[in-house]
Amino acid sequence: MQFNHFSVMLNECIDALNIKQNGIYVDCTLGGGGHSGEILKHLSNDGRLISIDQDKYAIDYCKEKFKDKQNITFVRDNFKNLDLILEELNVQKVDGILMDLGISSYQIDTDERGFSYMRNGQLDMRMDTSQDLTAKYIVNNYDEQRLSYIFKVYGEEKFHRKIANKIVNTRREKPIDTTFDLVKLIDEVIPRYQNKKGGHSSKKVFQALRIEVNEELDILENSIKNAINRLNIGGRIEIITFHSLEDRIVKNIFNYLALECICPKEFPICKCDKQKEIKVINKKPILPSSLELNQNSRSASAKLRIAEKII
Numbered sequence: 001m002q003f004n005h006f007s008v009m010l011n012e013c014i015d016a017l018n019i020k021q022n023g024i025y026v027d028c029t030l031g032g033g034g035h036s037g038e039i040l041k042h043l044s045n046d047g048r049l050i051s052i053d054q055d056k057y058a059i060d061y062c063k064e065k066f067k068d069k070q071n072i073t074f075v076r077d078n079f080k081n082l083d084l085i086l087e088e089l090n091v092q093k094v095d096g097i098l099m100d101l102g103i104s105s106y107q108i109d110t111d112e113r114g115f116s117y118m119r120n121g122q123l124d125m126r127m128d129t130s131q132d133l134t135a136k137y138i139v140n141n142y143d144e145q146r147l148s149y150i151f152k153v154y155g156e157e158k159f160h161r162k163i164a165n166k167i168v169n170t171r172r173e174k175p176i177d178t179t180f181d182l183v184k185l186i187d188e189v190i191p192r193y194q195n196k197k198g199g200h201s202s203k204k205v206f207q208a209l210r211i212e213v214n215e216e217l218d219i220l221e222n223s224i225k226n227a228i229n230r231l232n233i234g235g236r237i238e239i240i241t242f243h244s245l246e247d248r249i250v251k252n253i254f255n256y257l258a259l260e261c262i263c264p265k266e267f268p269i270c271k272c273d274k275q276k277e278i279k280v281i282n283k284k285p286i287l288p289s290s291l292e293l294n295q296n297s298r299s300a301s302a303k304l305r306i307a308e309k310i311i
């Protein structure tokens with residue numbers, strides 16, 4: 001299996017993780033193993049890396065790639081289950097956690113995974129191919145209001161109502177099976193002048209469907225909080241996001257956990273039990289260098305935020 005994936009902000013992530021040779025690290029999003037491989041290089045035989053992915057193909061590929069490495073543990077699961085995963089492995093606390101959110105180039109570039117509006121395949125979009133819900137089910141079964149809602153909220157698509165209406169009318173005649181069926185239909189709805197402006201006319205709807213299929217935003221807040229709870233003092237969490245909806249969630253959680261007090265302003269003295277749990281390392285997100293952007297245009301929307309556990 002060929003697994004082409006250019007790891008985003010690799011050096012920035014490794015530098016900021018402050019890797020201790022004997023420490024325990026978690027890569028929540030193994031993918032093609034780019035970040036995991038680099039973390040492994042910094043670990044001694046007493047160090048440990050736990051690498052998680054819900055995609056069977058990522059796990060299979062990396063098991064082969066790292067077959068000579070003793071100190072990596074592969075877990076095929078959703079990182080929303082981090083607590084259970086660590087419990088099963090008898091690990092209480094760890095020294096660093098990485099989340100490189102979204103999908104890998106391998107997933108986008110494989111026609112039958114159905115993630116890409118540039119490639120024809122069944123509308124699938126599952127990262128975990130053992131789950132039932134697919135993009136095809138959503139497009140052919142959700143009611144018009146719900147479709148419109150997810151296109152608006154998860155895709156920030158201006159033409160959400162028109163596209164939902166077109167889908168519902170089209171599927172009365174014939175099911176919408178493939179990525180290109182959906183692309184054709186969206187092209188008929190979005191005015192031509194609009195097509196020329198932003199990116200591809202299907203980009204936002206595809207993003208919205210992917211988020212809905214994989215519950216990407218619903219699980220994020222709790223997953224980040226759980227991850228931070230599992231960090232040793234001085235341990236760092238690093239999160240790479242690829243769109244503003246995800247980045248906003250990460251920024252808000254970090255800012256909240258970094259607050260010392262949440263009492264209303266008019267209170268003369270603090271009466272809350274809030275404690276500052278983390279230090280935000282970079283107030284503004286780190287962005288890919290121009291060199292990286294030249295090598296990998298897919299990193300264009302990436303943002304890296306880092307925080308350190310302090311209690």
Ligand SMILES: C[S@@+](CC[C@H](N)C(=O)[O-])C[C@H]1O[C@@H](n2cnc3c(N)ncnc32)[C@H](O)[C@@H]1O
Binds near residue numbers: 005053055104
């Ligand atoms: C952007 S890629 C990671 C690439 C990786 N850092 C590398 O350098 O090769 C994201 C990976 O995370 C996985 N993933 C995304 N959300 C996940 C979740 N909630 N639980 C487990 N894996 C997830 C995807 O299946 C995908 O393989």
